[in-house]
Amino acid sequence: MIRSPRVPSFSLVLIALAFSALSAPGHASVTLYIAPDGNDTWTGSLPAPNAQRTDGPLATPLHARDVARAARAKDPAQAVTISLRGGTYFLEEPLALGPQDSGTAQAQTVWSAFPNESPVLSAGRPITGWQKTQLNGREVWAAKLSPALQNAPPFRELWVNGARAQRARWPKRGTLAVVKTPGARDNEEWRQKASEFSFHPGEIKAWASAGDADAVVTSRWVESRLPVAAIDADKHRLRSSLQAGFRPETGDRYYLENVKEALEQPGEWYLDPREKMLYLIPPPGVTPGDVQVIAPLLPQVLRLEGIPDTGHFVEHIAFHNIAFSHSEWYYDHPARNEKLEAQRTDFAQAAIGVPGAVWGEGVRSCTFYKCTIAHAGNYGLQLARGCQGNRITHCTITDLGAGGVKIGEPEIRDNPNEQAFGNEVSDCRITDGGNVFASAVGVWIGQSHENTLAHNEIAAFWYTGVSVGWTWGYGKALSQGNVIEYNDIHHIGIKDDDDKPILSDMGGIYTLGDEKGTVIRNNRFHDIAALHYGGWGIYFDEGTTDILAENNLVYRTTHGGFHQHYGKDNTVRNNIFAFGRDAQIQRTRIENHRSFTFDQNIVYWDKGNLFAGDWNKLNVLFDHNTYWHAGKGEIKFAHHTWEQWRALGMDEHSKIADPHFENPQAGDFRIKLGEEKKLAGFAPFDYTAVGPRPEK
16 A cells, blocks of 8 residues: 655655755756655655665655655745656545645646556555455455544445446335325425435335435435435335435435345445445456455545635646546545534535535646546535636546536635636546435536636536536626536436436526626537426526527427526527427516527427426517427417417517428437528537547
């Protein structure tokens, strides 16, 4: 195991010796090497041990940080490179960098992989000492947890040979349906907390190990993770020692994890919290001698700790080709900046309180390039208070307990130093999230302005793809001037085509509050599904104001391509909305101002209604649109015919006409040559330019 202890005081002599060896007169830069076979008593000036093994690379990232810090303190004008050889570095604590580790615009500090090698900074611990035994009548492996894992809260994730292993689960795939919450009268009480629900007879059993399990219940747009107190098989009730944030309603979904009796299939595992024993059914073909099993220990891998309110920033640090892995945050396992919330079971929306495996506050002009954040139990990367002008580009962020990237925070800061703005996430693949916290978001932008989200793939999240804004209604908001463009956002609400949704009230993109200057353009949103309601492509929720959505392709949604709950003066222009299952366009609340302008769009569908929601008063403007019902059914504009709708001043220059797409059922929405002239005003755009661009 490669350990990263704090550097004791006697090591300052070694740091001074290393620095003197690296900073001879004439040197304009410092390069340090770290390697699995390194030694923290060496200088770190060599990429491999010398023949005499008297010098070579350092062993731990924390010690390398301190050597580099001493070099920076002596000569801030030096560029510093810390080069990591391939291998996994198991950290004793998160790698924390502060303002004293900053570079300058002319002389950055760079943490980089050694050429053609793949270093991993790990917040986990390997589990070894496997013995074969019997459990549930099957041969399984068993291992005693190390003291570090025994003394930590129980973990809920495990990785076997680089893949997420399945916690012993019931049912094996999919979910079960809540019957009701005992004593509940109707769904108007959904905000009331509850600690029990009833299930269908025979769906679950009163297992002897039930007290080791978590029941995961998904209600509306959140999940509640409920420790099981008892299962009453006769009354068909499950009771938890804690309360669900939203009261479980009829038809809500649930499943159980860490059920000892459900340990049945290869790749599954069960943790006995009393014996501190881990049981694993290994994947086929794996033996104890060739397996790597890693459990999470630390809640974060990397922390960038600026102090923005006093103007002390972490600046000009770059990370290249490094992987950050094996973190896990849970309510009883707070990060350094989080309060202990052991009695909590949920967050109100977007798993907002879950921190990032890579976390920053007061970070400016820093870069993550070709990095990987994978096999993590929380959000991937978080740029919180006072993070400005940072770039995350060409990175892979995947296999996540929560969401992908968080920018900003829920609070509105008046001090410009404390505001998060001007950050860029581009050409990244952000996929496979919500594995613990299903309500997490692919990319979340809170009270933060002038950020750019461009050319990313965002896919396979149980809830929303991109969320922008954190003000409900027309109050003060900072989420303005954000640009969301050329992203491929798909399989939202479902992970793949075989999944069924478990949450409701979501969007490919979801917005809130005053969004003046925010633009959503040239994105592709598709395959978006919700359980009870609200699988929308573009979703303008409460108070969304002054936002522009143009040149987007939206198709295959369960509840509609576009929905505005309520808002003001938004523009929806030159988009394609196709194949909404239940409806295509929805407006929920009528207000005494113009809700939105809907202009130059194509709406194309083969089932469901054109409109949903409340259209008894209009306060909207529709014009220059092209509508086509490919299923040949009657087109109704809410309860109006085409003639009645136009008599109300809507769609004066619009048409009902076939746009003649090349192959819409296969996702090919190119308009056949010459047919665009027959449309009411739509200008064709290239929707194939979405997603990460190849590097030049």
